Amino acid sequence: MNIRITLPDGAVKEVPQGISALDIARMISEGLARNVLAARVNGKVQDAALPLNEDAELQLLTWNDTDGKKTFWHSSAHLLAEALEALYPGIKLGIGPPIDNGFYYDIDFGDYKFSSEDFAKVEAKMTELAKQENTFLRSEVAKADAIAYFTEKNDPYKLELIQDLADGEITFYQQGNFTDLCRGPHIPNTGFIKAIKILNTAGAYWRGSEKNKQLTRVYAITFPKRAELDEHLQMLEEARKRDHRKLGKDLEIFTFDDDVGPGLPLWLPNGAQMIETLETFAKKTEKEAGYQRVKSPHIAKESMYLKSGHLPYYAESMFPPMELDGERYYLKAMNCPHHHKIFAAQQHSYKDLPLRYAEYGTCYRYEQSGELFGLMRVRSLTMNDAHIYCTEAQFEQEFMAVNALYLKYFKVFGIEKYVMRFSKHDPAKLGQKYMNMPEKWQKTEEMVRKVLVSSGIPFVEVEDEAAFYGPKIDIQIWSAIGREFTLATNQVDFAQAERFDLYFTNEKSEKERPLIIHRAPLSTHERFIGFLLEHYAGNFPVWLAPRQVVVLPISDKYMDYAQSLCGFLKKYDIRAFVDERAEKAGKKIRDAEVAKIPYMLIVGEKEAGSGEVSVRKHGGTDLGSMNQLAFAELIQAETEI
């Protein structure tokens, strides 16, 4: 009997029932068959070797498909486990999934300390096993048999996983002498895995809970070709070069000091200049968008944070209080309570709303020590904060305007790859993690979804990630090195107006609660500048560059000309300085290149005589000579944003 298989290009093949995706690949070409890692059958990814028994849509997955790669890495995780089990008998296996770049396996090594010194040995073993070209054999196993197998093998972690599975949905995969509990799918055989690299190890709690035992997570990556591994390692090397911690040091942006404390960055003049530039830009933008600026102190009494709800919910993340005059004072972890007090200080009519209070507010958060990370996770942070107080009728428009502001900023900075995450509450945690106001949650989450849908921006919805006072949108972005984090956030707050007894007088002369929007499109200076360093790899656009122009006199005979030129540029608000060292031009150029200064002005006899400048751009482009004014105008044009 024949079945009809539809390929992605619409072609239909009549093939005998029971044929595998691999067979179909072979019918198309041997080359394709050699590269098929898995198959997507009617949307579901499965082994390419499984028989096809009915009409289906078939896509052959190779290394060029994300699911092909995932299958490859998943199979590689099995190979890793096989090698580890061969080398370290008696280890117990946790889970071993593929990740975005490679895969890992969580292993209980017992008393053995697995370290980087073991890596070469494991790589060699994996290579040896891969060369055996062992087929990944799938078998369906009854629950009782599965339990019996892992009881015999004495693997408590697998047994725990099996407990949660229903009889009839348990499958094992075997390659060589190694059998693992696994849903699959897998690549045809281990021979596809040609290049192997163990990357690092880390502790990881079993099933992600800190109540459980910590296993050793072994990270690795594999490729079907040696050259691709080399390329990947090269890429990791490049990524390290643009790490904000390295660039921040090299470009003299920020530093940390043990005497100041962990997570408390010190901004060097270059970094402080960037902060200044960003603030100037944000303040102008916010002014145009109808925000008013406010200012508030860095500390407040305990009573305010009790009122705001921060203390019961987030006390652990705040620095411990200081006591004076019989009162407990806390460093602020957020600006919102202060802004609410500013709102409360005056009487408001519905005619005044929306009110938008903006502040670059410095907050202090006691992040757990293990979570600190360069500038991205710190304990003192200055937020591009604002709170919008509006009526329910105004909410939609205000929320959309905030989203539009994000997009405007992202365009300026060339941030193209991001995901909007719509973070909702988990009803089961009302009263604990979230304010116990179920109707408000439902209503505001609906409002947010409506805005997102109508604005047409793609977004994903995630449960149990809301703020305690309401749903939010987080903008997840990837730095150039592929690290993901929340850059900006836009949050609804239906709770604090109540808690702070905030109200405005509506048209019927009644008191009404405003809705509050918290927003921070430019994140914090710390995280944003950390991101920008990586995003631009330190090659900032001229408007952002802390040092825009360096004047390089060929010899000190032309120092006076260099100084007067520098003075001229400063009149145009151009951040210029003279390299006064008694070095040769080549050396000064090299140093300016390394410092990633956008423009170099080389001045010698010719320029001093004609009153011109010889312009070199960072990267080596020679723009030739021009007069001073022409250059100043060039920079001004480039700094318009």
Next chain:
RNA sequence: GCCGAUGUAGCUCAGUGGUAGAGCACUUCCUUGGUAAGGAAGAGGUCAUGGGUUCAAAUCCCAUCAUUGGCUCCA
């Protein structure tokens, strides 16, 4: 907070029990030069901190602090 790694000059790093090193940067001197490193000399270190072992510790052991790869967390 947890598991692991790391901590030597301003920076990048070498030094595995026996007199603290290199390159760059810095200071001084010479050189006054044309698009990615001119030359010489000098200064600079309680080897993260505190204990311990040893005739002797940067080196071995313990603790603490910091950084870091992850986990957990993330207003």
